[in-house]
Amino acid sequence: MTPDPIKARLLDGQALAVLIQQQEIAPQVAAFVSRHGRPPGLAIVLVGENPASEVYVRNKLKSGAGVGFRADLERLPATATLQDVLALVDRLNRSPLYDGILVQSPLPKTLGADAAQRVYDSIAPEKDVDGFAPESVGRMVQNRPALVACTPSGIIELLVRERIPIAGRHAVVIGRSDIVGKPMAMLLLHRDATVTICHSKTPDLAAVCRQADILVAAVGRAGLVTKDFVKPGATVIDVGMNTLTDLAAVQRMYPDGHPRLARFREKGSLLVGDVHPEVADVAGALTPVPGGVGPLTITMLMVNTLRAAQTILSTPR
Ligand code: NAP
Helix, strand or coil, X not given: CCCCCCCCEECCHHHHHHHHHXXXXXHHHHHXXXXXXXXXXXXXXXXXXXXXXXXXXXXXXXXXXXXXXXXXXXXXXXXXXXXXXXXXXHHHHHCCCCCEEEECCCCCHHHCCCHHHHHHHHCCHHHCCCCXXXXXXXXXXXXXXXXXXXXXXXXXXXXXXXXXXXXXXXXXXXXCCCCXXXXXXXXXXXXXXXXXXXXXXXXXXXXHHCCCCXXXXXXXXXXXXXXXXXXXXXXEEECCCEEECCHHHHHCCCCCCCHHHHXXXXXXXXXXXXXXHHHHHCCXXXXXXXXXXXXXXXXXXXXXXXXXXXXXXXXXX
16 A cells, blocks of 8 residues: 655745744834834835735735835826836935835836836845845855845745755756746855756756656746656745636646535635645645745745844945
């Protein structure tokens, strides 16, 4: 008789996020307030009315308020021009109320293909809490102190706190975006992993991924990573956030009778990752979606904002 498959240990990003926010960041914010007479300030710019962005922004504002920040939303209508966005960022750059500025992506397509980069370029480097601006990226690549992109730094935080060894291990990152894949690979490299980056042109993706001790999927394709991508016992980090609205797509991930299928029928949509649930039978550890990487991304935004505030107030003007 074959033994039952090992079920991967679930890496609970939500629980870790609550712990870091409540037990580590909030007391430091309280100390900051008593020292400087004001809280760290975070300004979030939201352009247009993207429903997913509304949810992300609401969660970021809620977490910001929860740790004791001043966290404000600056809205611009979908009809705003790139000049309007740049003017708002300029005002926030000069405001003494805000230590961190985040412009929620995606920006409306009407602003042009290079709008996001032009906006990131315009954020004052010391307030770049998303870590997307060129100075932040350059410092991060050189492994110097920097405001580092929140999703990859949250993943490192999770791996370290879960005592998953990185040094000397083979890490494979699927995805090469500027906000997740590339910085993820660089942070793993800085921690002495041997790193492979895969993308849409990588031949025999599954075979490359099967070499990974740590596999990070940052693609945006529901259930792309199946069992045959995963070496037994590997750690699998699922960054993907895909909203399924099609029953057949949900059924490809969950068998009849699965509670998540029932949830889909109730809500008409379901948030799933890039990793197929069957991977839990092979992996040693796995982040769930939701409740894995997402909450840590927000937590690292809080960490960056506090760090930015401390740096700004300790730098002579
Ligand atoms: P992105 O900019 O669209 O990049 C996706 C990457 O995946 C690209 O490098 C692309 O390759 C690669 N790719 C696409 N199809 C592929 C395939 N079939 N095989 C191998 N590689 C493939 O996306 P992103 O901004 O990095 O985000 C990735 C996912 O993470 C999305 O689902 C997003 O919603 C999610 N996300 C989650 C969080 C969080 O906090 N949990 C934060 C950010 C993003 P090419 O470069 O060759 O096109």
